[in-house]
Amino acid sequence: MTSHWRRASIVALGAALVLSFRVWAQTPVPFERLVATAKEPHNWLTYGGDYFSQHYSRLTQLTPSNAKSLNLDWTYQWPNVTGGWQATPLVVDGIMYLTQRPNDVVALDAATGRVFWIYRYDNSIDLGVCCGGPNRGLAILGDLLFMGTLDAHIVAIDAKDGTQVWKSKVGDSKLGYSVTTAPLAIKDVVITGAGGGEYGIRGLIVAFDAKTGKERWRFNTVPGPGEKGHETWEKCPPNPTTYCDPEAWTHGGGSIWVTGSYDPELNLTYWGVGNPSPDYSGDQRPGDNLYTGSVVALDADTGQLKWHYQFTPHDVYDFDAVQVPVLADITFRGAPLKAMFWANRNGIYYVLDRTNGKFLSGTPMGKVNWMSGFDANGRPIQTRQPPGVPTYPGHQGITNWYSPSFSPRTGLMYVSIWENNAEIYGGVPVEYKPTGRMFGGGTIAPYVPSPENGRGIPGAPSVPSLRRGPINTWTDAAGSGAVIAIDPATGKPRWRFGMYDVTDVGITTTATDLLITGGREGYLQLLDARTGALLWRRNLGAQMLSNPITYAVNGKQYVTAIAGLTLYTFALPD
Amino acid sequence: MVISTGFPAAGMPPTRLDPVDLGGLVAYLRNMNSIDRGSLKPGNADRGRMIVEGKGACLSCHRIGGTGSYKGPNLSAIGATKSAGIIERSLVDPNSQLWPINRPVRIVTRNGTVINGRRLNEDSFTVQIVDDEGRLASFSKPTLREFKVLDKAGMPSYKDELSGEELSDVVSYLLTLKGPQ
Numbered sequence: 108m109t110s111h112w113r114r115a116s117i118v119a120l121g122a123a124l125v126l127s128f129r130v131w132a133q134t135p136v137p138f139e140r141l142v143a144t145a146k147e148p149h150n151w152l153t154y155g156g157d158y159f160s161q162h163y164s165r166l167t168q169l170t171p172s173n174a175k176s177l178n179l180d181w182t183y184q185w186p187n188v189t190g191g192w193q194a195t196p197l198v199v200d201g202i203m204y205l206t207q208r209p210n211d212v213v214a215l216d217a218a219t220g221r222v223f224w225i226y227r228y229d230n231s232i233d234l235g236v237c238c239g240g241p242n243r244g245l246a247i248l249g250d251l252l253f254m255g256t257l258d259a260h261i262v263a264i265d266a267k268d269g270t271q272v273w274k275s276k277v278g279d280s281k282l283g284y285s286v287t288t289a290p291l292a293i294k295d296v297v298i299t300g301a302g303g304g305e306y307g308i309r310g311l312i313v314a315f316d317a318k319t320g321k322e323r324w325r326f327n328t329v330p331g332p333g334e335k336g337h338e339t340w341e342k343c344p345p346n347p348t349t350y351c352d353p354e355a356w357t358h359g360g361g362s363i364w365v366t367g368s369y370d371p372e373l374n375l376t377y378w379g380v381g382n383p384s385p386d387y388s389g390d391q392r393p394g395d396n397l398y399t400g401s402v403v404a405l406d407a408d409t410g411q412l413k414w415h416y417q418f419t420p421h422d423v424y425d426f427d428a429v430q431v432p433v434l435a436d437i438t439f440r441g442a443p444l445k446a447m448f449w450a451n452r453n454g455i456y457y458v459l460d461r462t463n464g465k466f467l468s469g470t471p472m473g474k475v476n477w478m479s480g481f482d483a484n485g486r487p488i489q490t491r492q493p494p495g496v497p498t499y500p501g502h503q504g505i506t507n508w509y510s511p512s513f514s515p516r517t518g519l520m521y522v523s524i525w526e527n528n529a530e531i532y533g534g535v536p537v538e539y540k541p542t543g544r545m546f547g548g549g550t551i552a553p554y555v556p557s558p559e560n561g562r563g564i565p566g567a568p569s570v571p572s573l574r575r576g577p578i579n580t581w582t583d584a585a586g587s588g589a590v591i592a593i594d595p596a597t598g599k600p601r602w603r604f605g606m607y608d609v610t611d612v613g614i615t616t617t618a619t620d621l622l623i624t625g626g627r628e629g630y631l632q633l634l635d636a637r638t639g640a641l642l643w644r645r646n647l648g649a650q651m652l653s654n655p656i657t658y659a660v661n662g663k664q665y666v667t668a669i670a671g672l673t674l675y676t677f678a679l680p681d
Numbered sequence: 682m683v684i685s686t687g688f689p690a691a692g693m694p695p696t697r698l699d700p701v702d703l704g705g706l707v708a709y710l711r712n713m714n715s716i717d718r719g720s721l722k723p724g725n726a727d728r729g730r731m732i733v734e735g736k737g738a739c740l741s742c743h744r745i746g747g748t749g750s751y752k753g754p755n756l757s758a759i760g761a762t763k764s765a766g767i768i769e770r771s772l773v774d775p776n777s778q779l780w781p782i783n784r785p786v787r788i789v790t791r792n793g794t795v796i797n798g799r800r801l802n803e804d805s806f807t808v809q810i811v812d813d814e815g816r817l818a819s820f821s822k823p824t825l826r827e828f829k830v831l832d833k834a835g836m837p838s839y840k841d842e843l844s845g846e847e848l849s850d851v852v853s854y855l856l857t858l859k860g861p862q
Contacts, residue, residue, distance in 0.1 A: 544696075545696070555780075555781065557776070557777065557779075558832040559776055559777075559832060559833075562777075564777070564778065564779065564780060564781070565717075565767055565770075565778060566763070566767060566778075566780075567780045567781060568780070568782075577802075578801070578802045579782075579802055579803055579804065580780075580782045581781070581782070582781040582782050582800075582803065583781075583803075584781035585781070605805070606805045607803060607804050607805040608804060608805070626805070628804040628805060630804070630805065630806070644806070
């Protein structure tokens with residue numbers, strides 16, 4: 108227990124007993140606190156829980172033996188939320204900070220759910236945002252909160268009263284740029300990136316001065332002339348047999364829509380880069396199309412590229428590599444390793460050396476037929492399926508943006524996955540127009556196999572990409588979900604917890620070997636992180652679509668998850 | 682209108698299209714149902730109705746306009762949701778068109794009661810069905826002795842039961858069923 112937390116507890120206890128009110132010790136959150144999050148497990152200070160994005164909590168009050176006593180403690184509803192509520196809250200010294208659609212921020216008493224203030228952001232009417240237009244959360248540094256907006260800005264908000272301090276532009280929303288990711292605050296900058304890979308943006312990662320909003324550096328995820336990697340946007344042949352776009356790189360995608368990680372010792376920040384544009388029409392953008400489908404390691408002070416690894420060269424499946432980079436120091440093949448674990452949308456679980464980006468291993472997490480293995484350099488050997496033949500996985504991937512977890516106690520990596528979900532891809536050339544409209548370049552047809560012969564059943568409903576209602580008409584024939592525990596060094600599965608429907612819910616593990624997750628069906632579930640055994644579940648009544656977290660206030664541990672339009676917070680009985 | 686304004690309650694964002702593209706998309710959507718015409722010539726819908734309600738005994742499993750059984754899917758709006766080709770193939774080769782949700786299920790409860798029916802919904806822990814008697818029932822799957830989803834439809838093929846002309850008549854009748862107007 109840190110000293111400021113001890114003081115907070117004493118103050119709170121006294122207040123509760125004598126005055127019936129609570130005052131938390133709300134000190135600013137400098138960079139040093141973000142580096143040392145392990146010292147204050149009652150808080151959740153970054154999107155990923157810590158700079159290593161392990162989604163691991165050191166709280167110990169809730170255990171496998173008492174999990175069955177978990178009760179609903181409070182709820183918070185926001186009736187104006189439409190679409191999927193994908194936000195992950197921050198919790199700072201008894202205050203919960205939460206984004207709600209489209210771009211509001213609310214500060215709540217994390218012990219009761221009562222509201223201190225709400226910040227409302229008025230988006231431009233020229234929105235060009237893809238895929239439901241969510242917001243995934245906030246960053247905090249000092250006394251400021253930072254949020255990206257659907258109209259492609261980033262705003263700084265006073266954490267005490269919810270007033271806007273500055274606002275800076277990330278991209279042009281008329282051209283399809285948006286910001287949906289939670290920013291990452293490092294030292295004295297706040298880092299974010301632009302979404303819009305389906306609308307033909309040219310992606311970027313950009314750092315702003317946290318106090319002034321002035322741009323410090325930017326990294327183009329699609330390099331231009333003179334920038335390293337531009338050569339992978341190859342020139343069109345003299346007489347192409349199909350449409351080829353000589354300016355493909357100028358609208359080549361490479362969006363950023365999930366928060367990166369940071370290694371303070373190496374001073375490198377790692378970000379996953381989205382798909383190339385157009386998604387499915389690859390022939391019109393010849394080459395590997397760097398840095399789409401890649402992880403990039405950037406110097407946190409300058410934005411200079413230190414290394415990259417491309418998971419899906421020349422992607423034609425919408426396999427954004429925007430998953431959370433999970434960092435851990437492990438023993439790998441008998442030697443210490445500064446590792447990066449990456450459960451990728453393309454279906455492969457990777458281990459990289461995060462000091463230099465060296466590919467160490469890649470293991471399928473399920474059925475994969477877009478590739479058959481790796482060459483000596485760690486480049487996937489691609490096996491494009493013939494027209495009309497289903498490709499595994501479908502465009503939502505075996506996993507996606509929701510956070511995996513690594514537990515230093517169990518030594519296991521935990522991933523929410525989709526199983527046996529395939530689609531039939533069809534690229535169609537498309538000419539780019541700078542209008543901020545869909546620039547997909549093809550179709551993706553559902554594939555629901557008949558149990559008799561494996562042929563697709565015409566018209567049978569497939570797994571919805573983003574939203575589902577309370578009735579499942581597609582059934583497990585179209586795909587199902589699971590949480591898998593992976594030996595991070597070998598990629599081999601240790602256990603599997605199956606779900607009937609797919610899951611878009613992240614995972615948090617704890618120091619008592621609890622695993623907290625959920626699924627599209629609306630069940631919040633606590634599993635034994637060592638065995639995968641179900642310990643507790645509650646039907647929250649609506650689709651879950653975000654990352655559950657755990658935190659503590661005044662010594663009481665809470666579990667928070669969002670389902671539908673409601674945030675639910677559970678705790679053990681007093 | 683829905684394309685232009687979106688449908689926020691369902692999470693559908695507005696999509697900006699120029700008038701030409703918007704018109705083309707609407708035309709495509711309106712004609713989707715007629716793309717798959719099947720192999721049969723248009724028949725006589727009145728005769729088709731007589732077959733459905735008589736010789737075909739379709740209402741012993743299906744329901745149309747408040748009459749019939751709950752064993753199979755309700756056909757009251759099948760003409761608004763299915764193409765002629767899909768309906769034709771459903772008649773001659775039902776298994777090829779059977780959606781997974783419509784596969785019959787067999788349930789045996791802990792006390793040995795056998796229940797046959799059709800799924801309405803299912804999740805990891807529960808299943809909701811309408812049984813062959815038309816009763817709604819919900820079960821906790823871990824408590825069941827047996828829960829089996831059958832691969833084959835309970836529906837017979839009408840390939841040899843009806844003539845080509847009769848099949849055309851039935852398809853023509855079913856295409857007139859658009860649900861409550």
